[in-house]
Amino acid sequence: MDKALYISMTAAKHNMQAQTVHANNLANANTTGFRADFAQARSMPVYYGDGHPSRAYALTESPGTDFSPGPLMATGRELDLAVEGEGYIAVLAPDGSEAYTRAGGLTQGADGQLLSGNGLPVLGDGGPIFFPPNSKIDIAADGSVTTRGATPLDLAQADRIRLVNPDPAELVKGEDGLVRLRDGAGEAPADAEVRVQSGFLEGSNVNPIAEFTNVLSLSRQYELSVKLMKSAESNSQSSARLLQSS
Numbered sequence: 447m448d449k450a451l452y453i454s455m456t457a458a459k460h461n462m463q464a465q466t467v468h469a470n471n472l473a474n475a476n477t478t479g480f481r482a483d484f485a486q487a488r489s490m491p492v493y494y495g496d497g498h499p500s501r502a503y504a505l506t507e508s509p510g511t512d513f514s515p516g517p518l519m520a521t522g523r524e525l526d527l528a529v530e531g532e533g534y535i536a537v538l539a540p541d542g543s544e545a546y547t548r549a550g551g552l553t554q555g556a557d558g559q560l561l562s563g564n565g566l567p568v569l570g571d572g573g574p575i576f577f578p579p580n581s582k583i584d585i586a587a588d589g590s591v592t593t594r595g596a597t598p599l600d601l602a603q604a605d606r607i608r609l610v611n612p613d614p615a616e617l618v619k620g621e622d623g624l625v626r627l628r629d630g631a632g633e634a635p636a637d638a639e640v641r642v643q644s645g646f647l648e649g650s651n652v653n654p655i656a657e658f659t660n661v662l663s664l665s666r667q668y669e670l671s672v673k674l675m676k677s678a679e680s681n682s683q684s685s686a687r688l689l690q691s692s
Contacts, residue, residue: 449501451682454674457504460487461668465661472657478563479548480650481619482512482657511619516548516651518643525552527585528648529609533640534625536569536608537562544569544633545624546610546617548648554579560591560607564623570605571636577604585644609640 467485474480486509491499518528527550529535534546551563560568560575567574575591577583582594589607612634617625627634 451675451678453501453503454671454678458668458671458675460504461664461671465664465668468657468660468664471652472654472661475650475652475654475657477549477623477650478551479516479648480623480652481548481625482650482652483619484509484512485660511617511625512651513614513617514651516649518646519649520646522645524583524585524644525554526550526645526647527552527607528643528646530641530643533609533611533637534634535562535642536610536634537566537624538569538574539566539622539624539626543626545620545626546612546634547624549623550642551647554583566624569608571608572605575605575607585642587641587643588638589640589642607642608636609642610634611637611640 464485464487467483471482474482487504489502489504492501492503493499515529515531527535529548529550534548535550537545537547539545545566547562547566549563552568553561553563553565554577555561556579558576558579558581560570560577562568569575570591577591577593583604584592584594585607586592589609591604591607593604612627616627618628619625
């Protein structure tokens with residue numbers, strides 16, 4: 447098989463994978479607290495035994511996630527929460543592990559449990575946070591959750607939201623959109639320096655124009671790779687005809 451055909455095939459394949467990354471970013475441009483994923487391409491040399499590589503093929507990879515903050519949007523809702531600057535809200539993932547999110551659209555479950563926007567329990571100092579159902583609550587800048595009773599003086603601190611600020615180099619984003627520490631890193635300690643704003647939500651940090659431009663560029667590169675495959679096939683057929691006539 448012509449080596450050019452293999453090179454163009456790998457280029458088209460990894461262009462499609464890069465398209466998936468950028469298309470997912472673009473689809474989540476309005477998702478609360480979403481973090482954009484990176485995608486990059488590089489050439490990989492192909493070795494045939496000893497000596498120098500005679501060919502190179504394309505390789506697209508997702509090297510990480512953009513953890514830069516997104517814009518804050520005022521909502522006025524008491525259970526909406528935005529982290530100021532760096533930091534995360536700790537939640538309990540479905541598999542029982544601790545995970546982190548910036549999506550602060552909190553809700554109250556039927557049993558009074560404080561839940562994240564996707565229904566995961568929000569963690570406090572002693573585990574999941576509970577407070578009386580249908581009660582009015584205030585969330586302070588340090589994450590303290592206070593319930594309000596019938597009178598202004600009837601206040602009780604239910605718990606304190608677990609806020610963490612791990613090193614971004616130790617973080618990895620899963621397919622569920624939650625952020626976790628890399629394998630073997632344990633759990634991030636609570637950080638008293640992290641501050642939140644009640645009545646605000648953080649938007650996605652995706653730049654829609656840049657992502658759309660990348661999608662168009664990758665689409666053109668894919669078309670070029672397909673044309674190269676067709677050219678390689680045409681050359682192969684011409685060579686076969688020449689061999690048959692000789």
